[in-house]
Amino acid sequence: MSDTPTYASLTPLAPAIPTIINGLSGVDMQPSQTVSHHAVMNNSEQVVNQVSMVNNGANGQCPSTAMSLTVLSPAAPATPSSLTSEVKSESAEPPSFERSNLIAVLQFLKKNNLKGTEDLLRRESGFFDEIEDSKSGYGLESETSTIFSTYKNEGDPTEYEETYLNLLNFIERSLDSYKHEVSQVLYPVFVHMYLELVYNGHENMAIAFLERFSPQQEDYYQEDILSLSLVTTRDHMSGYQIMDNFRGSQFNVRITREGHAHLKRYLSEAGGGPVQRIIQNRLCFDIYDGVPRTRSQIVSTAGALEGEASRQVNKTKIFYGLLKEPELQNLIIEEDEGEEEGDKPKKKKHKKDPLQKSKKNDPNAPPNNRIPLPELRDIDKLEKAKAIRDAMKRVTLSKDNLPSICFYTFLNSNASLTSVEFSDDSSLLAFGTSDSFVCIQSITPAKLKALKSVEQLNDIDKDADDVLVRMMDERSAEQTKQLLGHSGPVYSCSFSPDRTLLLTAGKDGTIRLWSLQTWTCLVVYKGHIFPVWDVKFCQLGYYFASGSHDRTARLWATDHHQPLRIFSGHFSDVDVVQFHPNCNYIASGSSDRSIRLWDIQNGNCVRILTGHKGLINVLIFSPCGRYLSSAGSDHRVLVWDLSNGSLVAELISHTNSIYCLSFSRDGNLLVSVVWINV
Template sequence: MTTPGGEERVSDADVERVVWQYFRQKNYKHALEGLVKDAASLPFARLDEGEEAPETFIKNELAAVVHLTKWIANSLDLYKNELNTVTYPVFVHCYLDLLYRGYDEAAKQFMLDYHHHHRDLHDLELQQIMAVTSLEHMKTNDTVRMFRANKYKVHLCNYSWELLLGFVQEHKYNFLLRIINQHLSITFHTGKPSQRIDVGTIGHAVGSVDQLNSIKVYWGTYQVVEDPDEMEGEGMDTADDAGEGEGKSEAGGEQAAKKAKTGAGDKGKDKEGDRGKSKAAEDEDEDAEGEEGAKRRRQRKKQQDHPDAPPEEMRLKHPPIRGRMLQMRLEAMRDARRRAALSAKNLPSCCAYTFFNALKSVAITCISFSVDSKLIATGCADSSVRVWTLTKDKLMKLLPGTKLAGFDVTATSKLEDYLDPSTASAAKVMRGHSGPVTCVNFSPDNLFLISSSTDHTIRLWSLLTYTNVVCYRGHSYPVWHVEFSPLNLYFATASFDHTARLWSTDQVYTKRVFAGHLSDVNCVKFHPNCNYLATASTDKSCRLWDIQSGSCVRVFQGHRDTVHVLEFTHDGRFLASGGDDWDIMIWDLASGCRVKVLHGHSDVVYSLAFSQEDGVLASGGADNTVRVWDCEFLQSAAQATTTLHDAPDTLQPGDASPELAATYYTKATPVYAVHFGSTNYLLAAGVFVPNPDKH
């Protein structure tokens, strides 16, 4: 280009090309990384050759993308998988650039011709992007806004990056270089290129993720300290027994349950030793008086806390555990004495519940088991919530207030004394939502059920009167998931509005808002010590939030599609996640690294559950199976003295992980829920699909 004074002016593209070539020749890798980051601040793409005709520009731009795709396909297998992660974001941004400039027909044809190259790994996103056919659509589509507002992160070895850069410069594809500069965040690693078929992620810069994952997480569990003034005599003794026998409380304390993995002979010795210690502790308490005795009891329970448990001043406040909840813990403690330790050599028995005729008028959308495995609840598309009993005991409503007025409440009174036998039935139906119910969850004491719906509300139901007692409003979009805290007082919700929220049952407003995900939050899960909340999202990531501060302390990235389900180990150290990519991933909370990738499902993973001592993991999915995984690897990961790093995924598509211990097949029944009872029997539930097209 020539200036009015006759001097030749070098174009910006030429300057950029010379700088990149100089850095590459001098092997200034850090400078190259800095150049990539600085280029991100440039304005939206413009035509490199400003004088080009629109037809020529479209032809050259599309030819560059097609050429890049073919070049990678013909590359050495050693580098092909890594380089392939670049083609998808380039393809998407090329399509969006065409729409931005008004070339709607060319963009549509480009999408139709080449979208099949990316269907296997990005089918859901592509369907959403294909629905965008004009500039007006771009402004309202969440997926497009996510791509435009955030960088797509990919990992390349140094030589893969040099190959890519050399290809772009050799053919002078400034358009591709601009997309890489503006919309990709590339991290470099030394050594050999990764051989796994992977996808990039959108969101945090890599540096900020590393910074978050270095924050201290108090993942250990602790023993709930009952109020000694409220517990006297047998009540206090049984409360202590519950903590020691059951091996956990509603806030954790699963360490003692680990002892269940020893042999039968050792079990007997341990029981005798525990009884002796318990008796000696009781004698000490009886000799002590008043405040001194209470202090000793608190000190003894404090010694049971895990070293990585949160300090007492940082723990989530909750009312004392008593009444029905304490009674349920005692029952679980008695069951724990008969518990079988599970492993790959000692697999669980599985009982599956199948719902028939539940796809049309009723259309069950979600299923949940109660903590004690005595009840099961379903949410339906007709806005109803249904509760079923799994025992011979019928469900009965509380007596009317007029009859209750004549009863005298005594120390020996039981809840059953105030129930109306005339209302007994095997199931109850509750109505109140004005949209399909998306999730149901029982309270730890089985006195309440909570549900979420597409009507933007959460409802609390009494399981004594089987009526709606509270309606919580706060989300402005459908609520996808809801879960009670192990402490009973709190619950959390996940919503289409990209947030998760913390609530208290006694207040109708939100206690905390956890914002940071780039798309729908699909699932929430409380950590066993109740100080943290895990979330899973359509943005392919999982996060861990500090409930006290509301801040994000972990970001887990590695899934290739939407994440639907989360589950913590009972000791609080590890988190399992599953979703649309058919994989189950195990994450270490201490380091923020991925410990293991479990392959085996052939469709979406809907549900996860760890056995009581974390010996095995059960999963249910849309492939009509319940699968049991050996979790022996968790012990070595927990005992590792060196810093953990993300576990590689070297299996080929279709291969099952060696940790897959058993597969239980159902008859055309996708498994919506799996649950381990207190004695380690496995429950599963799903909806029968007659003449399925897919399953």
């Protein structure tokens, strides 16, 4: 890669080939193809369950993987060796989950006497093995037996309650210094004991076990236990998200060396049994030397589906500093002098640039060529110069000097709003609705205009100072513009930094790029196979990120129709994404109640942050780049130090779900917004 990267130097971030995504065959839909949206959604759980647990880290602690494969050009048709081996293995023998799905379909066709369709499917797939008639759920029983066979146990089912009760009593009798640490094993042991009882056919004992010991678990696990209570037979074990979470990874428990030794002594004295087996096989202990944590310290970082974040992954060095700003001071002085020439005011000493500190060599800042960044256009430089001038005039905010607030109300909305977004300069408002509309509203006196026709543009003097104004058609001026294209609710909108483009994402699984000059759709990005919950433009434009129901976050570029990076590791939906101010990292918040920070350069997960007890609705980085703030349905605002992945503040004052966070420009204030149903 060259020292001065441009749009063309994107080899390290080449689009991923979607035909192989962590072993799952993907389909790149063409305009001529049609798929029933209802059919896709009805099978969403089954497909997602197969995708979610494809990559687990060492000991199951950090299941994080990003996939990026260089696009093959005609000049370089050779397939990378890593891809070749993967393709060969798939062509030789289809994955087990594809085989089981094929068998299930063939059983359905055979049961309904659809002989012609069955023969056609066999010829197309090359599968001619004899299959048995489906007795229960079109092969789900055999599939469940294979996937969850690790739960098979022929031991005495009556000892489960007794051994778990003994574990509870042991923890209760332990010293306070050990009690809170050791109690972290109660929930994962409880879940796996229940699942073993269910898998081995002891349904009544499993229900009794659940009813007796579920009140002993922490409040923030009760919602998961409610979902677990729906799994009462072996057939139910296939298709539930919570089952995949516990089957696909080990529950991570952070504990001191003394606390771990205390637990080992008990297990040795207990003499085996289901508790010892589950702790050895299903739990991963992150052992450290130091003082045992208090209950409040443990609770503050607990609650994620996979347990606490591993300390090892949070030791990775990251560049949280800001990029070096371009030299714009001369441009600012020239513009200021131009404004002063008219009235000839007295010469004033220019204020020191408040952003000057970011121009110094920051040891925590990434090199400007670490990833390919778009070159600044003249209009971008003018925007940055304007931002610096505004910063010079900005009043420092504090608790004694709070900002003003503007409220906007939507009246006579025919459908419920599903997303709202302001442009960075607060001049434009975009919102999406549940009936697939996207609307752009000007909230300043300036109206929204479209470009003139090509013939009219050819007649414009391109050297005129007001050429940009002349390019716009005054007859098209409106206060509101409406964009149509999505086929379902629009869940997210995002403006480009120069306010000429708009990204939207929705239930139809697509991301659309709109021009705010021609008011047309430029590109439809089809990579996610399920609803896309969030989309965000990078602060420098060009790149954007998305999060979806398919449990992945993805990095895109506006001039590529395929993703550049696929970030896989979350155990549930990726509900929110956010770019770091230096554009080198992407944060993702998930329904698995964890936050992950991804390195754009190599696709690795470099931070895992746990502590939320509910869905994560919003993420925001501080202007300095060191801190990340998150909030969600647990009514709490958490502030994280990205330098080491530690929780530095927990703000508890709200009584409703938090849907919006925003730092002031100087980073002194943090604003949170809750939903109040009035």
